[in-house]
Amino acid sequence: MNIILFGPPGAGKGTQAKYLKNKLNNYQVSTGDILRDEIKKETEIGKKIISCMNDGKFVDDEIINKLIKKIIFDKQKKNKLIFDGYPRTLEQAKNLNSWLTDSDQKIDFIFFLNVNKNIIIERIKKRKIIEKRSDDNLETFIKRYDTYMETTKPVLDYYSIKPNFNEIDGGLKITEITNKINSFLEV
Ligand code: AMP
Numbered sequence: 001m002n003i004i005l006f007g008p009p010g011a012g013k014g015t016q017a018k019y020l021k022n023k024l025n026n027y028q029v030s031t032g033d034i035l036r037d038e039i040k041k042e043t044e045i046g047k048k049i050i051s052c053m054n055d056g057k058f059v060d061d062e063i064i065n066k067l068i069k070k071i072i073f074d075k076q077k078k079n080k081l082i083f084d085g086y087p088r089t090l091e092q093a094k095n096l097n098s099w100l101t102d103s104d105q106k107i108d109f110i111f112f113l114n115v116n117k118n119i120i121i122e123r124i125k126k127r128k129i130i131e132k133r134s135d136d137n138l139e140t141f142i143k144r145y146d147t148y149m150e151t152t153k154p155v156l157d158y159y160s161i162k163p164n165f166n167e168i169d170g171g172l173k174i175t176e177i178t179n180k181i182n183s184f185l186e187v
Contacts, residue, residue, distance in 0.1 A: 001024060001026070001079060001080070001108045001109070001185075002079055002080075002081045002082075002083075002100070002105055002106065002107050002108055003020060003026075003081070003082050003083065003107070003108060003109045003110075003111065004083045004086075004087075004107055004109070004110045004111070004159070005017050005020075005082065005083065005084045005085075005111050005113065006110060006111065006112045006113070006155070006156070006159065007112055007113035007114060007115065007170055008115065008117075008120060008145055008148045008149070008152075009085075009120070009124075009141065009144045009145055009148060010115075010120035010121075010123045010124050010127070010141065010145075011113040011114075011115045011120065011170040012113055012115070012123075012170055012174060012177060013084045013085060013113060014030060014032075014033075014084055014085075015174055016084075016111070016113070016174075016177060016178060016181060017030060017082045017084035019178055020082050020181070021082050024080070024082075025080070026080040026081060026082050027071070027077045027080050027081055027082065028082050028084055029068070029071055029081050029082060029083050029084065029086060030084040030085050030086075031059075031064055031067070031068070031084075031085050031086040031088075032084075032085045034067055035049055035053060035059055035067075036053075039053065045063055045067075048063065049063065054140065055140070055143065056140045056141070056142075056143025056144040056146075056147055057143070057147060058088060058089065058147060058151060061089060061091050061092060061095075064086070064092060065092070065095055068086060068092075068095075068096070068099075069095075069099060072096075072099045072100065072103055072105070073099070073103055078103065078105060079105055081105075083096075087155060088148070088151065088152055088155065089151055089152070089154075089155065090154040090155055090158060092155075093155050093158050093159070094158075107162075107164065108164060109164050109166065109184060109185065110159050110162060110164055110165045110166065111166050111168055111181055111184070112156065112159070112160070112165065112166065112167045112168065113168055113170035113177065114167055114168070114169060114170050115169070115170030115171050116171070117145060119170075119171050120141075120145065121138070121141070121142075124138065124141045125138070166184050168180045168181065
């Protein structure tokens with residue numbers, strides 16, 4: 001089963017993706033984690049993206065596409081993908097769609113965790129303390145949130161008309177969101 005978790009930064013996608021990965025024995029595909037790993041390992045890609053990530057801007061589609069394509073065509077991961085933080089642009093969504101078709105896969109569920117800025121700001125403050133993420137300062141967060149709102153609206157429009165699109169109130173408690181996701185999965 002392939003799933004997309006969609007929503008603004010701090011909506012809880014990562015938490016639900018980890019839960020689903022364990023429950024379904026799938027792979028979590030978090031472009032944010034993959035990119036942070038490239039920076040940590042000081043790879044060529046890492047060096048290219050560091051300033052852009054710290055500025056809260058999106059990384060170039062070209063880089064994202066290269067990283068994601070490899071995962072989609074990995075036979076071991078076929079139909080076992082939980083996308084978290086991807087796709088974020090309309091081009092990424094369209095590329096994903098064509099690669100899934102080419103590899104004889106599809107998206108089974110799209111979960112949109114919808115949550116307002118104030119709730120997310122409180123969460124980011126807490127997460128900064130717990131995970132000590134370098135891109136988690138409030139200023140960067142606000143830029144990331146605004147970039148998301150500007151750039152991701154077309155992606156939301158693209159997915160919201162699909163029959164497997166489900167909107168969930170991301171302001172709910174973690175367990176309540178998990179329960180809602182489970183109720184959709186078991187339909
Ligand atoms: P995240 O951990 O998903 O909130 O992502 C952290 C940062 O990584 C974002 O603010 C972007 O700079 C970058 N990023 C993550 N995923 C993507 C993506 N799919 N497309 C472009 N940039 C991304």
